[in-house]
Amino acid sequence: MSQSSAGPETPENAAQGDAARVTVVMPTYNEAANLPRMAEAVLALPLPALQLKIVDDSSPDGTGELADELAEKYNTAGERPRMTVLHRTEKDGLGRAYVAGMSAALEEDAEFVVQMDADGSHPVEAVVRMLAAARAEDAGLVVGSRYVEGGQLDEEWGRHRVLLSRFANAYARAVLGSDIRDITAGYNLWSAATLRDLDLATLDSAGYSFQVELKYKATRAGHRAVEVPIRFEERTEGASKMTLRTQLESALVPLRLRMRGDH
Ligand SMILES: Nc1nc2c(ncn2[C@@H]2O[C@H](COP(=O)(O)OP(=O)(O)O)[C@@H](O)[C@H]2O)c(=O)[nH]1
Ligand SMILES: [Mg+2]
Numbered sequence: 001m002s003q004s005s006a007g008p009e010t011p012e013n014a015a016q017g018d019a020a021r022v023t024v025v026m027p028t029y030n031e032a033a034n035l036p037r038m039a040e041a042v043l044a045l046p047l048p049a050l051q052l053k054i055v056d057d058s059s060p061d062g063t064g065e066l067a068d069e070l071a072e073k074y075n076t077a078g079e080r081p082r083m084t085v086l087h088r089t090e091k092d093g094l095g096r097a098y099v100a101g102m103s104a105a106l107e108e109d110a111e112f113v114v115q116m117d118a119d120g121s122h123p124v125e126a127v128v129r130m131l132a133a134a135r136a137e138d139a140g141l142v143v144g145s146r147y148v149e150g151g152q153l154d155e156e157w158g159r160h161r162v163l164l165s166r167f168a169n170a171y172a173r174a175v176l177g178s179d180i181r182d183i184t185a186g187y188n189l190w191s192a193a194t195l196r197d198l199d200l201a202t203l204d205s206a207g208y209s210f211q212v213e214l215k216y217k218a219t220r221a222g223h224r225a226v227e228v229p230i231r232f233e234e235r236t237e238g239a240s241k242m243t244l245r246t247q248l249e250s251a252l253v254p255l256r257l258r259m260r261g262d263h
Contacts, residue, residue, distance in 0.1 A: 020131060022050045022189075023110040025101035027094055030061040031118040033237035039070045041124040042116070043082055047131070051110070052083045054118075055101040057091040094246070095210030099200045106192055113190045115211075119235035122187040126230050130189040133228050140194030140223030141215060143180060144187030150229030151182070157234060168250060172212045175254040176261075180225055183212050184250070187230060194223045207246040209253035216257055 024042050028035065035054070042052045054071075056064040064087050071083040086101055098115060105113045112131060116122045122144060130142040145151050147169060153162060165184070172183050188211075198217055205213045219225050 018047055018131065019049045020047065021109060021111045022047055022114060022127070022131060023105035023108070023112070024050065024052045024114040024116050024127070025055060025098060025105055026052060026116050026118050027055045027057075027097040027101065028059060028063045028067070028118045029057050029091060029241050030059045030063060031238055032059070032061045032063045032066050034119050034235070035063060035066055036070060038118050038120065038124070039067075039074065039083060042127075043074055045124065045127055047127070049080075050127075051081065051105075051108075053086060053101050053105060054083070055086045055088065055097045057088045057097060093206035093210075094208050094241075095203065095205040095213075098210055099203060102190075102195055103200055106195060111192050113192065113195060115186060115188045115190075117186055119238060121233050121235055123230055123233065126187070126228065127189070129228050133226050134189055134191060137226045138224060139226040140191045141218050141225040142189040143182055143185050143215070143225060143227040144189075144230040145182040145185055145227035146230065146232045147181040148227045148229050151227075152229075152231040154232060154234040171251070172254045175258050176212070176216050178216060178219065180215055180219065181227055183215055184208075186211055188215070190218075191223075194218050194221075197221055197223070204256060205249065205253055207249045208242065209246075209250045212250070213253055213257060216254075220261070 039052060054067040056067055058064060064085065067085040071085055074083045075081045086104055088097065088100060102113050112134065114127055126144055130144060133139060133142045146153055169182060169184050198214065203210065203213055215225065
């Protein structure tokens with residue numbers, strides 16, 4: 001057993017003050033109203049070696065410049081940065097933004113990579129539980145799950161949206177034969193070994209279907225996935241970037257993956 005996985009009695013304690021090199025990759029597009037409190041909350045986690053990496057696609061609202069200012073505030077010259085910013089010139093999809101951010105995190109020697117939205121929908125403190133679960137269950141992937149026992153959706157979600165989300169999940173799970181309950185989840189923690197195995201540069205998804213594709217490929221490659229319950233909060237600031245195009249891609253990618261697979 002490696003030294004880092006030998007921990008105190010409970011999974012909850014195991015991650016307190018944990019020196020794991022966790023990189024939280026946070027894609028942003030017009031999230032200036034959310035970024036300062038998100039950065040503060042992420043960097044206040046009891047994980048001193050955790051880094052926050054913003055991946056901004058030249059947001060017209062100045063999120064990229066704001067991220068640079070925040071990085072300057074949180075970083076200390078001569079020390080390993082706590083916050084970094086990856087500026088991309090083009091908005092060419094959430095999946096591509098994640099591939100860029102995750103690849104950079106791996107190059108910088110992260111041990112774990114977390115995907116987290118910038119709009120406050122993903123409860124920041126759950127990172128500690130997700131890391132503990134990865135260690136305790138030797139998982140390559142931990143899903144912050146709305147659809148396991150204890151998971152919740154903000155009551156503000158209307159009936160229509162709840163049904164659409166449940167349908168998208170059930171559809172992708174059925175087409176792919178996956179037993180991950182929240183296969184469309186955007187809040188996930190990955191071990192570096194799992195991501196390295198997946199060859200991020202070769203993924204099909206440009207957009208939101210990236211979430212499904214990566215989970216599917218990881219479990220098919222034999223990496224263990226576990227789900228920890230989270231409460232998904234509705235965003236209070238800014239607007240969703242989900243478009244009809246990304247929804248169509250989400251419908252088509254599971255079919256494409258399945259046709260290519262050896263079912
Ligand atoms: N860099 C980048 N970030 C994006 C893009 N699309 C969405 N995001 C970010 O991804 C996260 C999830 O997007 P959001 O609009 O909240 O999607 P929703 O929660 O499904 O409505 C947010 O942090 C967005 O700012 C994109 O094309 N590029
Ligand atoms: Mg959102």
